[in-house]
Amino acid sequence: MIKIIFNSFPFFFFFVTVLIMLLIIRYRKYQHIFIVLMSCYFYWYSSGSMIVLLFYSLIMDFYLGKLIYDTKDSKKRKFYFIVSLIGNLGLLFIFKYTNFLTEVFNYFMSLFHGTFFLPNPHILLPIGISFYTFCSLSYTFDIYRKELKPIDSLVKYAFFITFFPHLVAGPILRASRFLPQLRKKIRIIPKNFRDGLTNTVWGLVKKVVFADNVAVFTNAYFSDPTVYSSSVPVFFGALAFGIQIYCDFSGYSQMAIGLAQMMGITLPINFNKPYAARNASEFWNRWHISLSSWLKDYLYIPLGGNRKGKIRTYVNVLLTMIIGGLWHGASWNFLFWGLYQGILLMVHKVSEALHITALFDHLRGFGVFLGWAITQFFVFLGWIIFRVYDINVLFFCMKKFIFWDFTGSWTEFLTLFDKYNVPLLFLFGFIVIHVFTFFKGASLEKALQKDMFYWVLYLFIACLALYFLAPAQTVRFIYFQF
Amino acid sequence: MRENKKTIIIVFVAPIVVLVLSTAIYMLFISDFRGYDSTSTRFIHSLDFYENSSPGSTFFIGDSQIREDINCNIIDSLHGVAANYSPCFNLGIEGMSSLQYALIQKKIIDAGPKHVIIGVSPLFFSEGINSNKNLFFFMGERRIMPDATLNSLLNSDEKKSLTMNSYLRALYKRRFILPFYESVIRSTLGKRSGQSLPDKNSADDAYFSSTSSGVYSEFKSSFLYTNAQTEEELQKKLDSPELLSPFNNSNNRERESFDYLISNLYNSSIILTVVSMPLNPLLVEILNEQSLSEYKSFLYHICTKNQIECIDLTSSFSQDQFIDLTHLNAEGRNSLSKYFFEKLITIEENFSALTSSPSTFPTLIPRFSESADNPVLNSTQDYILEIIETIK
Numbered sequence: 126m127i128k129i130i131f132n133s134f135p136f137f138f139f140f141v142t143v144l145i146m147l148l149i150i151r152y153r154k155y156q157h158i159f160i161v162l163m164s165c166y167f168y169w170y171s172s173g174s175m176i177v178l179l180f181y182s183l184i185m186d187f188y189l190g191k192l193i194y195d196t197k198d199s200k201k202r203k204f205y206f207i208v209s210l211i212g213n214l215g216l217l218f219i220f221k222y223t224n225f226l227t228e229v230f231n232y233f234m235s236l237f238h239g240t241f242f243l244p245n246p247h248i249l250l251p252i253g254i255s256f257y258t259f260c261s262l263s264y265t266f267d268i269y270r271k272e273l274k275p276i277d278s279l280v281k282y283a284f285f286i287t288f289f290p291h292l293v294a295g296p297i298l299r300a301s302r303f304l305p306q307l308r309k310k311i312r313i314i315p316k317n318f319r320d321g322l323t324n325t326v327w328g329l330v331k332k333v334v335f336a337d338n339v340a341v342f343t344n345a346y347f348s349d350p351t352v353y354s355s356s357v358p359v360f361f362g363a364l365a366f367g368i369q370i371y372c373d374f375s376g377y378s379q380m381a382i383g384l385a386q387m388m389g390i391t392l393p394i395n396f397n398k399p400y401a402a403r404n405a406s407e408f409w410n411r412w413h414i415s416l417s418s419w420l421k422d423y424l425y426i427p428l429g430g431n432r433k434g435k436i437r438t439y440v441n442v443l444l445t446m447i448i449g450g451l452w453h454g455a456s457w458n459f460l461f462w463g464l465y466q467g468i469l470l471m472v473h474k475v476s477e478a479l480h481i482t483a484l485f486d487h488l489r490g491f492g493v494f495l496g497w498a499i500t501q502f503f504v505f506l507g508w509i510i511f512r513v514y515d516i517n518v519l520f521f522c523m524k525k526f527i528f529w530d531f532t533g534s535w536t537e538f539l540t541l542f543d544k545y546n547v548p549l550l551f552l553f554g555f556i557v558i559h560v561f562t563f564f565k566g567a568s569l570e571k572a573l574q575k576d577m578f579y580w581v582l583y584l585f586i587a588c589l590a591l592y593f594l595a596p597a598q599t600v601r602f603i604y605f606q607f
Numbered sequence: 608m609r610e611n612k613k614t615i616i617i618v619f620v621a622p623i624v625v626l627v628l629s630t631a632i633y634m635l636f637i638s639d640f641r642g643y644d645s646t647s648t649r650f651i652h653s654l655d656f657y658e659n660s661s662p663g664s665t666f667f668i669g670d671s672q673i674r675e676d677i678n679c680n681i682i683d684s685l686h687g688v689a690a691n692y693s694p695c696f697n698l699g700i701e702g703m704s705s706l707q708y709a710l711i712q713k714k715i716i717d718a719g720p721k722h723v724i725i726g727v728s729p730l731f732f733s734e735g736i737n738s739n740k741n742l743f744f745f746m747g748e749r750r751i752m753p754d755a756t757l758n759s760l761l762n763s764d765e766k767k768s769l770t771m772n773s774y775l776r777a778l779y780k781r782r783f784i785l786p787f788y789e790s791v792i793r794s795t796l797g798k799r800s801g802q803s804l805p806d807k808n809s810a811d812d813a814y815f816s817s818t819s820s821g822v823y824s825e826f827k828s829s830f831l832y833t834n835a836q837t838e839e840e841l842q843k844k845l846d847s848p849e850l851l852s853p854f855n856n857s858n859n860r861e862r863e864s865f866d867y868l869i870s871n872l873y874n875s876s877i878i879l880t881v882v883s884m885p886l887n888p889l890l891v892e893i894l895n896e897q898s899l900s901e902y903k904s905f906l907y908h909i910c911t912k913n914q915i916e917c918i919d920l921t922s923s924f925s926q927d928q929f930i931d932l933t934h935l936n937a938e939g940r941n942s943l944s945k946y947f948f949e950k951l952i953t954i955e956e957n958f959s960a961l962t963s964s965p966s967t968f969p970t971l972i973p974r975f976s977e978s979a980d981n982p983v984l985n986s987t988q989d990y991i992l993e994i995i996e997t998i999k
Contacts, residue, residue, distance in 0.1 A: 315614050315615050315618040315619070318619065319618045322622060338785075546789065547785050547786075547789050577614070577618075577621075580621075581617070581625060584621065584622055584625045585628065585629060588625055588626060588629035589629050589632065589633070592629060592630075592781065593633065593781070593784055594784075594785065595782075596782070596785065
């Protein structure tokens with residue numbers, strides 16, 4: 126159970142304390158020690174004894190990084206790197222996939238009338254394990270590829286891994302981009318503070334006002350989608366979940382970026398209007414950017430990327446996306462979702478090879494719209510796979526989503542709207558904001574930089590929205606389960 | 608340099624000012640929560656208000672059955688001609704449980720009612736069916752401090768909720784804001800499209816306009832159900848296994864709380880009447896006999912132990928007088944309200960006669976029996992039928 130989360134009051138007091146102390150502490154070294162201690166406290170408060178796993182990953186990779194760098198013998202280097210790989214992925218495997226694999230084993234046993242069944246170990250998933258192991262792994266990977274020098278200070282390395290804004294739900298950091306920032310003393314300056322606060326507040330609004338309100342509808346709808354017979358409810362269900370997960374996760378990432386920014390540290394952006402994507406590749410360049418780029422750099426490219434022929438490229442894409450899907454969680458639907466995303470990427474690559482995408486370009490505006498509409502149709506179909514765990518319900522929803530059935534749709538739409546008018550209004554409200562900001566092309570920070578009055582007004586309106594428009598139940602961040 | 612200073616001040620001070628200002632606006636807005644949500648959130652506030660208005664009234668307390676089945680406007684208007692009458696207030700709240708009433712029993716006592724009528728049913732004691740999760744009872748200005756008996760019945764979440772500070776309670780109330788505005792929009796659109804609440808007749812409107820405004824009149828009646836249940840919804844409820852034996856599914860906590868509530872109200876010199884509220888014959892038919900019998904035995908035990916009057920109206924209404932399995936329609940409500948009008952006069956008279964005698968507190972004979980052939984119960988049913996015939 127997470128106790129200090131970004132949208133909680135304990136976190137507000139925690140962060141204010143951190144800022145005040147950073148203003149008081151004058152030396153860079155002590156600032157780093159302080160941040161590491163506070164980050165450990167943040168994690169311990171949420172996860173208790175699971176912090177041991179964080180320390181294990183951190184210490185192991187710090188020393189293995191040094192060993193990989195210092196060793197001249199390529200076999201030894203490889204050996205140390207494999208130890209790091211097994212150490213990190215083994216940790217992830219034990220804590221994330223043991224329960225699932227036990228279930229799979231027992232399922233096949235029962236299918237073939239076997240008599241030997243494994244007891245379910247009921248292993249609890251440590252919060253943020255998928256994020257910090259990937260973060261840590263990228264460090265040894267980069268050293269092994271001779272793209273990075275190991276850092277000499279354990280405190281700095283601990284700062285990189287445990288830094289609380291990104292610790293439990295990303296963005297997944299790269300040592301090569303993050304560590305150079307630690308050469309300077311942390312200074313809380315007005316510009317960073319203002320931009321950081323702007324981001325944090327907007328992330329909070331996305332999560333508390335939009336994601337949590339829309340979740341009221343998605344939770345109710347996906348509890349039993351089979352009660353509706355037409356395709357309209359499943360369209361709304363998929364659309365609502367797509368918006369909810371976007372607001373939830375991008376809201377968290379934006380808060381993480383904003384919090385770090387207030388302390389003068391830059392984190393990479395994680396989302397860039399993914400629902401504006403016009404093909405599957407573009408979608409993955411806009412959605413969970415830190416994960417997709419990690420998978421590309423540390424999995425797809427080492428597998429051979431597109432350098433070993435067309436067939437091998439498609440296999441690599443499929444493998445990468447299946448692993449990406451399983452990274453989200455140990456269950457069949459994430460496996461299917463990964464496979465589905467791999468197929469979408471593969472289809473895009475094939476259509477590029479067959480010059481079908483060029484055909485869309487010839488159609489100009491209409492082609493752009495068509496490309497966008499087809500992409501988003503399949504993206505939202507993917508969200509159904511992501512959200513629905515029961516295989517029968519999943520097939521029901523997919524059938525309704527693909528083979529349109531408008532029998533009684535108006536009545537069902539009215540029933541839905543009558544029952545969930547508040548969540549649906551938030552859904553439409555967010556779509557309007559999203560479309561408007563996309564076509565305007567302006568970022569929030571830039572828009573508010575012009576006049577201090579607008580910035581204060583923005584903060585005031587956002588605070589009132591957080592007070593007055595929060596729903597009855599606060600929903601846990603979706604990506605905390607990964 | 609001067610501009611830099613100004614920027615620094617604005618960037619670092621403005622967020623604090625904004626936070627304080629928006630918090631103040633919210634706290635001011637939420638402090639008067641009478642308007643938000645249904646009767647549940649207004650309850651405590653009204654009891655506070657009522658404490659300073661006119662003591663000696665009649666309170667109907669219970670769950671949504673009381674809220675929907677009793678029309679205090681009818682009782683009050685009929686009483687207009689009777690002497691020694693105390694005005695009636697319907698404080699029924701949807702999903703209310705014994706424990707929740709027990710937690711606020713002191714506030715009920717402090718409000719000084721002369722007579723409290725508690726409406727119950729087997730469902731009232733089942734936590735799975737009756738569950739008001741809004742925890743409205745700590746929404747008042749002061750915290751609820753349960754005594755040792757109640758404290759032992761509370762779980763850790765409930766204890767935590769009761770010890771929330773003012774700010775956290777104010778935040779908790781956020782959940783009522785959106786539903787409130789939604790209901791405002793719904794009622795506005797409803798009025799525009801010519802829809803109106805089916806039960807609110809011109810007599811009710813006249814009554815409302817003649818009484819003082821604010822919470823005082825809000826508790827005369829609520830009638831929140833505007834639509835009868837569909838066949839499908841009804842069948843879904845009838846198929847619910849929990850509904851079949853609600854008293855068997857209830858836990859001791861609710862029963863202990865009920866016993867505690869009755870004892871405390873009784874010891875505070877309040878005239879108490881426990882009413883087993885009418886249930887749809889459809890439901891009575893399928894209810895587990897053992898569950899019903901245990902429920903009646905429990906009420907009988909409580910009533911004899913405390914020497915209070917209990918009335919069994921479980922099977923006194925016909926199927927066509929219900930809008931669903933537990934709530935009466937307008938006709939049923941009017942019949943029941945008129946029954947209580949008569950009942951209250953009898954109780955008042957008994958009370959006056961008994962208080963003029965040397966005895967300090969009336970001892971009423973229990974009228975509830977484990978026996979299904981109880982003559983008193985039958986006479987109650989005849990009386991109800993007589994009222995229904997008069998109305999027709």
